[in-house]
């Protein structure tokens with residue numbers, strides 16, 4: 001007869017039961033976290049900006065110390081920004097091919113500049129929101145550490 005897991009001292013449950021660590025920084029509820037990120041404010045405290053410039057993120061929040069720079073936003077913000085902006089572009093393309101809206105040369109140039117500005121604003125807002133989401137989920141970037149020198 002096989003031993004039950006409870007009676008076997010060598011039994012190891014897989015995956016091991018690990019209690020998730022509570023985050024060391026205060027996180028509000030989801031709507032507040034995302035709204036603060038979209039507004040470019042720290043998702044935790046709303047008292048300091050996320051961005052140091054256009055898209056450069058502060059390593060830590062200047063007010064509460066939340067690790068904003070450790071959030072691996074990577075390719076998600078451009079994807080979200082394109083998804084949002086291209087819906088607006090699709091409307092203009094639809095109207096153009098239906099013959100409802102045929103812009104002249106100057107109007108097309110103005111719309112192109114507006115499109116670029118819209119992309120830039122949407123990218124910044126999406127990056128703030130993604131950083132807020134990652135901060136709420138506690139998904140920090142893995143840091144590559146130097147191996148410890150144990151010969152000393």
Ligand SMILES: [Zn+2]
Pocket residue numbers: 042043044045046047048061062063064065066
């Ligand atoms: Zn903060």
